[in-house]
Amino acid sequence: MELIVEFGFPELPSSVVAQAEQDLKTLVAAAIEEALLAEGALQVESYSTPRRLALRLGPLRFAQPDREVEARGPSTAQAFQDGQPTKAAQGFARSQGMDVSQLERRETPGGEYLFARRTVAGRPAKDVLQEILPRALSSMRFPRTMRWADGAPRLPRPLVWAVGLLGGEVVPFAVGPVVAGRETYGHRVVSPGPLAVSSPEEYLSVLRAASVEPERPARRRRVEEGVRAAAAAEGLRAEIPEELLAEVTDLCEWPQAFLGRFDQEYLALPEAVLTATMIHHQRFFPVRGADGRLRDRFAAVRNGGEEGIVRRGNETVLAARLADALFFFREDRKEALGARRAQLSGIAYAPKLGTLLDRSERLSLLAGRLAALAAHPELRETLEAAGALALCDRATALVRELPELEGTMGEAYARLDGEEEAVCRAVGERVLPRGAEDDLPQTAAGLLLALSDRLDHLVGFLASGRAPTGSQDPYGLRRAAIGAIRLWERMPQLPLGEAVQAAIDGYQDLLPSAGAAREQLSAFLAGRLAARAEEAGHDPRLTQAVLAAGIERPGSVLVRLAALEEVAGGEEFTALVHAARRAKNLAKEGGTEGAAGEEAALLSAVEELEREGEALLAQGDYQGYLRRAARLYAPLDRFFTEIMVMSEDRGERERRQAILHRAHRALSRVADIAALSAE
Numbered sequence: 216m217e218l219i220v221e222f223g224f225p226e227l228p229s230s231v232v233a234q235a236e237q238d239l240k241t242l243v244a245a246a247i248e249e250a251l252l253a254e255g256a257l258q259v260e261s262y263s264t265p266r267r268l269a270l271r272l273g274p275l276r277f278a279q280p281d282r283e284v285e286a287r288g289p290s291t292a293q294a295f296q297d298g299q300p301t302k303a304a305q306g307f308a309r310s311q312g313m314d315v316s317q318l319e320r321r322e323t324p325g326g327e328y329l330f331a332r333r334t335v336a337g338r339p340a341k342d343v344l345q346e347i348l349p350r351a352l353s354s355m356r357f358p359r360t361m362r363w364a365d366g367a368p369r370l371p372r373p374l375v376w377a378v379g380l381l382g383g384e385v386v387p388f389a390v391g392p393v394v395a396g397r398e399t400y401g402h403r404v405v406s407p408g409p410l411a412v413s414s415p416e417e418y419l420s421v422l423r424a425a426s427v428e429p430e431r432p433a434r435r436r437r438v439e440e441g442v443r444a445a446a447a448a449e450g451l452r453a454e455i456p457e458e459l460l461a462e463v464t465d466l467c468e469w470p471q472a473f474l475g476r477f478d479q480e481y482l483a484l485p486e487a488v489l490t491a492t493m494i495h496h497q498r499f500f501p502v503r504g505a506d507g508r509l510r511d512r513f514a515a516v517r518n519g520g521e522e523g524i525v526r527r528g529n530e531t532v533l534a535a536r537l538a539d540a541l542f543f544f545r546e547d548r549k550e551a552l553g554a555r556r557a558q559l560s561g562i563a564y565a566p567k568l569g570t571l572l573d574r575s576e577r578l579s580l581l582a583g584r585l586a587a588l589a590a591h592p593e594l595r596e597t598l599e600a601a602g603a604l605a606l607c608d609r610a611t612a613l614v615r616e617l618p619e620l621e622g623t624m625g626e627a628y629a630r631l632d633g634e635e636e637a638v639c640r641a642v643g644e645r646v647l648p649r650g651a652e653d654d655l656p657q658t659a660a661g662l663l664l665a666l667s668d669r670l671d672h673l674v675g676f677l678a679s680g681r682a683p684t685g686s687q688d689p690y691g692l693r694r695a696a697i698g699a700i701r702l703w704e705r706m707p708q709l710p711l712g713e714a715v716q717a718a719i720d721g722y723q724d725l726l727p728s729a730g731a732a733r734e735q736l737s738a739f740l741a742g743r744l745a746a747r748a749e750e751a752g753h754d755p756r757l758t759q760a761v762l763a764a765g766i767e768r769p770g771s772v773l774v775r776l777a778a779l780e781e782v783a784g785g786e787e788f789t790a791l792v793h794a795a796r797r798a799k800n801l802a803k804e805g806g807t808e809g810a811a812g813e814e815a816a817l818l819s820a821v822e823e824l825e826r827e828g829e830a831l832l833a834q835g836d837y838q839g840y841l842r843r844a845a846r847l848y849a850p851l852d853r854f855f856t857e858i859m860v861m862s863e864d865r866g867e868r869e870r871r872q873a874i875l876h877r878a879h880r881a882l883s884r885v886a887d888i889a890a891l892s893a894e
Contacts, residue, residue: 216273216276216277217271217275217381217382218270218272218380219270219412220378220395221262221270221378222268222352222377223267223378224266224268224371229265233263233431235263235355236262236263236268237261240259242354243259243272243348244259244272247275251276252276252279252343252344257272258274262429263431263465264427265467267399269378269429276340278338278340279338282334285332286330287329288330289301289307289329290329291326294329307331317331340381341381341384344379344388345389349390352370355368355370357369361373363391364391366391376393376396377394380397380412380415382414399421401421401422401426402425402427402469405425427468427469428468434464442516445472445474446502446514452504453500454501466498467518468519469518470518471516471519472516473516473525474512475512475530476512476513477513477533477534481511481541484540485544487624487627488544488613488620489537492533492540496536501513513533515529540616551632552607552625552632553632555607555608556603565675565676565679566679567679567726568726571610575603577671578606578664578667579599579603579605581667581670581717585598585717586663588710588713597641598641598664601638601642601645601660606625607625608628609621622642622647623646626642627643629642640660641664642664644662646668651694655702665702669699671721673696674719674736675726679726682735692739700740700770703769707774707835709768711767715732740769744772744773745759753773754780761775761887763883764886771835778837779885781838781841782838782841782845787846788841790848791848792888792889794855795851795878795889795892796889798851799889801872802872802876803875803876805869805876806870807874808870810874814854814870816850817854820847821878824844825881828844828881840884841885854874
């Protein structure tokens with residue numbers, strides 16, 4: 216038999232639909248497998264729209280198979296006394312629905328115990344599903360939930376209806392006050408009444424006849440192809456951002472694209488203002504001509520309704536939005552961007568962390584110091600100027616109306632004011648990357664200013680005691696840390712310690728205890744680096760070995776990890792790992808004067824590795840360093856074979872431990888090789 220299950224809602228937030236579909240699929244499939252209801256390989260199809268989450272599964276058994284279960288009871292020593300069953304034996308037999316005489320005695324590694332073996336009859340699939348399906352829905356997690364009925368699970372929206380059909384028979388599971396039946400609902404406007412589903416095989420055809428496309432990939436194709444076709448009909452090209460495409464897919468049940476227009480007057484606005492207004496406020500797709508320039512058109516998607524009415528309504532709303540944007544733009548242009556810097560003193564950054572003017576001054580100084588640390592002293596003046604302007608667009612009317620334009624408008628206004636191009640680019644690139652997969656700045660000044668922004672943010676909030684807890688991260692510190700790491704990967708030689716200290720120095724007047732943030736920030740970045748490596752599929756054991764060698768150059772961590780993966784399986788390197796572990800266990804700082812014989816041989820080999828390795832590290836040739844380090848195995852092995860490290864002579868012992876300490880230090884420049892040992 217096949218099962219169709221559907222949960223119906225008034226309208227789910229578009230941001231949860233895709234993930235909820237996958238979560239429901241995973242939970243229900245796992246529960247059915249665990250309940251032994253699958254007949255062979257379980258096939259699962261999932262569906263979702265803003266108003267429903269649904270699954271079609273099969274083939275399923277009519278009932279669970281009978282199965283043998285076994286339970287261990289008390290030891291025979293506890294179960295019998297003078298040959299008679301004790302209360303322990305009688306209680307165990309009673310709990311299993313058996314007589315003591317039916318219990319088995321069996322030897323185990325821990326002695327002889329009583330066992331009960333019995334056959335449990337399988338339950339009808341319908342009865343089991345009535346428990347599984349509500350439990351799966353209750354187990355789902357959403358960013359925001361609501362109470363909607365007594366005793367019902369918390370959901371993003373109230374459950375309105377449910378469908379449960381096993382073959383052609385209703386599975387009447389209950390979720391709060393809603394009891395599943397065979398009635399679903401079509402499109403809210405086009406086909407609003409209840410629709411009977413007689414079998415799982417009919418489900419898709421019933422919904423499509425009622426103007427609902429329940430398959431998300433098919434609905435996505437309808438949106439994308441419809442938008443492209445609507446623009447192409449007038450010889451134009453629609454711009455289709457991935458995030459907007461996903462959002463619109465989950466806003467509609469029966470998407471139909473159309474083309475609208477707006478007054479050409481609004482093309483005088485900066486392109487970023489037009490696209491942000493269309494994409495973020497109205498969920499419209501911008502339209503360009505063959506020359507790549509925006510046209511006075513937009514593509515949109517309707518979810519039912521008469522096209523003319525919907526188009527005119529959308530045009531009216533967009534016109535009002537653009538009129539506001541044009542008004543704000545003209546007001547902003549009455550004053551130069553730099554002249555707005557004084558207004559930042561009236562905008563709080565965060566409690567204890569001063570105003571945006573304080574932050575602007577910190578960014579200007581910090582970016583200049585990072586330029587020197589990154590071997591770009593020629594960028595100092597550019598960065599100080601860009602840092603001074605970087606937050607000024609926060610005081611503009613247009614950014615207050617469209618916060619997502621921060622940085623973008625700063626760059627545009629700075630360019631209109633005649634600022635140097637390098638300064639304008641850095642102002643715009645300060646906000647990059649906005650997300651984990653967003654583009655990085657393309658200029659060196661932009662990279663340094665963006666990193667200054669993240670470091671200032673992280674140091675300030677960590678030093679003021681606002682580190683994230685659990686899944687809560689209200690100040691976006693994890694996102695800032697990931698952004699800092701990605702920026703650092705473009706500047707792998709920039710040192711962490713000096714960069715963090717430069718950020719801490721900017722807070723001394725506000726947070727005298729800011730110095731304590733140094734270790735906290737290092738640990739925080741290490742945690743984000745480990746998570747980034749795990750997401751990239753790296754071996755956690757190798758990741759920890761690389762992190763154990765230090766993150767003074769955060770941008771080199773993933774490169775070092777890739778190098779370690781290349782050499783870690785080699786025979787010579789594997790032998791070195793065990794020798795390195797012995798060296799680490801015995802190592803102790805001290806002097807190496809007076810070394811002779813195998814001591815001198817090992818010390819000489821270590822010194823040679825240090826000399827040659829320094830050049831390899833300076834070139835970023837981490838794989839070369841590890842291969843060169845593997846050659847230290849032979850002198851280490853001879854050292855351990857010929858010499859008793861823990862000599863009774865204190866001088867000898869301390870000298871030998873000091874040589875091993877130096878060897879361990881040389882073997883930990885790229886990764887802590889000793890940490891790879893399983894011993």
